[in-house]
Amino acid sequence: MSGPAPEIALLGVRILPECVPPSxxxxxxxxxxxxxxxxxxxxPVTPGGxxxxxxxxxxxxxxxxxxxxxxxxxxxxxxxxxxxxxxxxLLRLWAEVTGLAREPDCCLVNYYDASARMGLHQDRDEAxxxxxxxxxxxGDDALFRVGGTRRSDPTRSVxxxxxxxxxxxGAARLAFHGIDRLRPGSSSLxxxxxxxxxxxxxxx
Ligand code: MD3
Ligand code: FE
Numbered sequence: 001m002s003g004p005a006p007e008i009a010l011l012g013v014r015i016l017p018e019c020v021p022p023s024x025x026x027x028x029x030x031x032x033x034x035x036x037x038x039x040x041x042x043x044p045v046t047p048g049g050x051x052x053x054x055x056x057x058x059x060x061x062x063x064x065x066x067x068x069x070x071x072x073x074x075x076x077x078x079x080x081x082x083x084x085x086x087x088x089x090l091l092r093l094w095a096e097v098t099g100l101a102r103e104p105d106c107c108l109v110n111y112y113d114a115s116a117r118m119g120l121h122q123d124r125d126e127a128x129x130x131x132x133x134x135x136x137x138x139g140d141d142a143l144f145r146v147g148g149t150r151r152s153d154p155t156r157s158v159x160x161x162x163x164x165x166x167x168x169x170g171a172a173r174l175a176f177h178g179i180d181r182l183r184p185g186s187s188s189l190x191x192x193x194x195x196x197x198x199x200x201x202x203x204x
Contacts, residue, residue: 005017005018008158010146010156010158011146011147011148011156011172011175012170012171012172012175013146013166013167013168013172013175013177014166014167014169014172015158015160015164015165015166016097016164016165016166016167017161017163017164018161018163018164019093019097019136019163019164019165020093020136020163020165021163022162022163022189024089024163025138025162025163025189026189027089028087028089028090028136028138028198029138029189029190029196031087031089031090032087032109032138032196032198034084034087035057035059035084035087035107035109036057036109038081038083038084039057039058039059039063039077039081039083039084040057040077040079041055041056041057041109041111042055042056042057042078043055043056044056044065044066044067045066045067045068046066046071047066047067047068047069047070047071049068052066052118053112053113053115053116053117053118054110054111054112054116054117054118055110055111055113055116056108056109056110056111057077057109058077058083058106058107058108058109059083059084059085059086059087059106059107059109060083060085060086060104060105060106060107060203061075061083061105061106061203061204062074062075062083062105062106062203062204063075063076063077063083063106063108064106064108064125064203065078071125072125073106073125073126073203073204086103086104086107086200087107090107090136090198090200091103091104093134093136093165093200094134094200097134097165097167098132098134098167098169100131100132102131102202104134104200104201104202105201105202105203105204106199106200106201106202106203106204107198107199107200107201108198108199108201109196109197109198110196110197110198110199111194111195111196112140112142112179112182112194112195112196112197113193113194114140114182114184114193114194115182116179116182116194117178117179117180117181118178118179119178120145120147120151120155120176120177120178121176121177121178122149122174122175122176122177123168123173123174123199123201124174125203126201126202126203127202127203127204128202129173129174131201131202132167132168132169132173133167133168133169133173133199133200133201134165134166134167134168134199134200135165135166135167135168135197135198135199135200136163136164136165136197136198136199136200137160137161137162137163137164137165137166137195137196137197138162138163138189138190138195138196138197138198139162139187139189139190139193139194139195139196140162140182140183140184140185140186140187140190140193140194140195141159141160141161141162141182141183141186141187141195142159142160142179142181142182142183142195142197143157143158143159143160143179143180143181143182143183144157144158144159144160144166144177144178144179144180145157145177145178145179145180146158146172146175146176146177147175147176147177148175148176149171149174149175149176150176151176153176155176157180159183161186161187162187162189179197182194182195
């Protein structure tokens with residue numbers, strides 16, 4: 001028997017394996033290249049003064065930024081220019097997987113090189129945690145770890161692959177999560193290798 005890839009539920013996180021087919025993944029990478037031309041990737045600094053391994057940029061009315069002044073959403077790139085609009089293909093993906101009429105106002109784009117990782121954290125800079133977060137993985141496989149709403153809660157891990165979509169809603173919205181490592185060379189989508197993660201959010 002065959003059919004759609006099964007949905008995985010990991011501590012309340014809905015993972016939709018291979019939600020985006022390869023042809024569409026390539027089109028999304030082209031969309032994101034255009035975003036990065038208008039709003040170049042930066043390697044942000046945490047409030048604690050540590051440079052992040054992940055490179056970031058954003059599209060939409062708000063972009064997520066961090067520097068020694070703190071984590072926050074800003075209407076402009078650190079260079080002082082407005083963020084470009086969210087690519088329509090991503091707005092359609094959001095509508096498809098959430099069923100919501102409300103559009104996201106932030107599209108955070110993370111780029112991981114072979115050795116980048118992201119420590120366990122919660123996403124809590126948004127004004128209303130009632131809105132879901134939608135995540136799309138492109139490029140190399142990444143070991144995603146998710147726990148509960150307390151840092152000390154037990155965690156589970158799953159490999160996210162190119163085209164996988166995760167929907168974070170309900171209790172999972174405030175779950176601790178992070179990326180432990182990539183599997184370099186596991187995808188040929190990005191010619192230079194590495195991984196892009198896109199998160200769509202209602203920030204404002
Ligand atoms: C669980 N990004 O940008 S995506 C982030 O792969 C972030 O770049 C990771 O964590 C990445 O904040 C993980 C999956 C994800 C995104 C948002 C979440 C999981 C989440 C928000 C709440 C709970
Ligand atoms: Fe996060």
